[in-house]
Amino acid sequence: MSKKKRISLFRYWTTRYLITLCIGLLVIGVVSSFWITYSETQKRLDIMRLMAGEISDRIVESQGKLKMDPFLFRILDRRQESLRLNYKPFLLILDAQKRPKVIAPGPVPVELARVAVQIVDSNDNATQVKLERGDELLFVKKSIQANQQHVGWVILFTHQKDITRSTTEFQLLFIMLGSLGLLGWLVIYLLTKKLAQPIKDVADAAKQIVMGNYEIHLEKNSREDEIYELIHSFKEMADRLRQLELMRTELLAGVTHELKTPVTSISGLVQAVKDDIVTGEEAKEFLEICTKETTRLQKMVEDLLDFNTFAVGDxxxxxxxxxxxxxxxxxxxxxxIGQEEERLxxxxxxxxxxxxxxxxxxxxxxxxxxxxxxxxxxxxxxxxxxxxxxxxxxxxxxxxxxxxxxxxxxxxxxxxxxxxxxxxxxxxxxxxxxxxxxxxxxxxxxxxxxxxxxxxxxxxxxxxxxxx
Structure with a gap:
């Protein structure tokens, strides 16, 4: 079975944080682009409505007739300069019979004149129209009134694609997203490095414990509560393991001594009786001592067996x-009753x-x-x-x-x-x-x-x- 290649905690999380950050910034960039386009469209329509309203007020003579003077083009030029617009709307004025009267700049395309008639006949609030050749136009229309009578329309057109040519907002957006991405990566880099270091120290300390070295040194002055608890608990575990190791060593020596002592005593006493070194009442006393030592040895063995049984919860x-x-x-x-002494x-x-x-x-x-x-x-x-x-x-x-x-x-x-x-x-x-x-x-x-x-x-x- 093949093992998966492991990478460091620092590289693992930094990479994933960076991917997440890039995806998040990309989503924010796309949404912001749509919002900028929408805002720019609404702003342009508002400017065109302002211009259409100003033209409709100035194009009527005192007798209620349309006044076709060159000043109309100067209005467009002044508004373009004062508002610092990078585009000039296409102006079309229709009289009461829906005939084109003023076109700026240049002659009116036949299709645009036909579209203008459709626009004034429509009662909806649409602000966008698509020509047969595929061009998408934004427009605003303003009714021309004179003496409480309708005498014509002012219609301003602009190409939808011209909006995307205004790159200032998009430049600022890209600069902002790039700065946020760089700042986010830097923050992630520093935080992940700070987080990975104490974990690496604990992992190195664990390797030392595996090798039998319980004298580990870890920095305990971490301000993060979770890191402090991890290091503090690990240090306590290491101290506990060191104590248990000492207890295990002492236990081995102690159990060996405790079991060896009665065995040696029994062996020596039995050998003395067997070789007739002691006889009579003294031999009986030796055998009684052997019986007591055997009982004590049996009790120790029972305790060890009980320990194994109890340790597994049985x-x-x-x-x-x-x-x-x-x-x-x-x-x-x-x-x-079982106590031989009366001192208690x-x-x-x-x-x-x-x-x-x-x-x-x-x-x-x-x-x-x-x-x-x-x-x-x-x-x-x-x-x-x-x-x-x-x-x-x-x-x-x-x-x-x-x-x-x-x-x-x-x-x-x-x-x-x-x-x-x-x-x-x-x-x-x-x-x-x-x-x-x-x-x-x-x-x-x-x-x-x-x-x-x-x-x-x-x-x-x-x-x-x-x-x-």
Whole structure:
């Protein structure tokens, strides 16, 4: 399959903008040409009406007869000079019997005389006539009145093609369109170049990330909001990818260490029992340690398998109607019994009235167990864990609060990431860092969410939100 040849963003859009600009200016030029022609035609007709009116007023003698003096030609010449006309209308005067009396300049063509009779006989408002030989003429006619009587007509003709010979307006139009085209191309060129540069910078930065270099430098001081958001989001993505890459490296080392430690311990203890290095009660103790290490190793493998299942969204739930107060009381009681240490005080607060909803009690237990275990790990010595149940018109809230050291600000945005463990927790607690990530995915599968709602040096609060 052949690949289409790709061109740069700058060239692509500049070319298309230029084509669009040229088409637009061409359309404007055509429309403007028609408008100029129409305006010039109307202006010429108005001048001819003015001239025809002046001639009709001066051509009548006091006795009501037509006065055929040479001054008629001087009127045409003066108007041509004063109005700076580049044409001279053809003058034709008809008497009351429609006979030609005055023609200027030159003799009247037979066809024009016949057309003049047709014009005065017509009652429409036409201003254009076409001769048999194909010439198109513009005309105006003016009735000559004397003593309230009609004594003749003044008709002025001019060739339609003479209008196009007046090139001043068209020259100005072409100059204007050419200037607009040049200005438009220059603006498009500069704007496209300015727009393409940050996109090119982001594309180059993306290539660096593909090659494994996350230390990218992009100009963040763009005044355009969209460009700023693009660069800012891309920079945040790069920082996030760098953090994830570090987490992946740490995860590989951590998982290898976490799995290797119990395997090495089991191997050494079993070998000692096998070689009779230890016997009797000591051998039984070694085997008990092996059993615990095997259970812990099995739990890690189950967590990894659950992670793969949860990651693809395959979280199965069995929903049933539950009294949330009784459910929370039962889960916290079971967790407290499973704790070997008595250093922690566990308090449960719930409203007097019943709060019921349809949910999966086993999944709720998984979430609360993770939250309670994390709360216990966050308290270095004696401390207190509080579990409170409340509701709003749309939601049910279960809050787990501890009085531990809290979560550092730089780690708060990562605590729900898979395999993430805080720096201090890595040194104290062994595990894969999947608890909070699993818990949030379970909560979302139930139609709710899990949030860190408060943390400080005096403790942290996680809130499980369930929809009613």
């Amino acid at each position: 979280i199965r739930t069995r929903r049933e109607s539950q009294n949330m107060g009784d459910l929370v009381q039962e889960i916290t009681h079971q967790w407290r 005080e566990l308090r449960v607060e719930k409203p007097i009235h019943e709060i019921t909803t349809v949910t999966d009690p086993m999944r709720i237990q998984q979430i609360l167990y993770n939250l309670l275990n994390n709360a216990a790990q966050a308290i270095p010595g004696e401390g207190r864990i509080e579990v409170s149940l409340s509701e709003t018109p749309q939601e049910i809230l279960i809050e787990v609060t501890d009085n531990g050291k809290g979560i550092p600000e730089e780690e708060q945005s990562f605590i729900f990431d898979r395999f993430y463990r805080g720096e201090e927790k890595k040194q104290i607690v062994r595990g894969l860092g999947l608890g909070l990530s699993f818990s949030r995915m379970i909560a979302q599968s139930l139609g709710g969410n899990l949030l860190l709602t408060k943390t400080s040096t005096e403790g942290s609060t996680f809130t499980l939100i369930l929809r009613k």
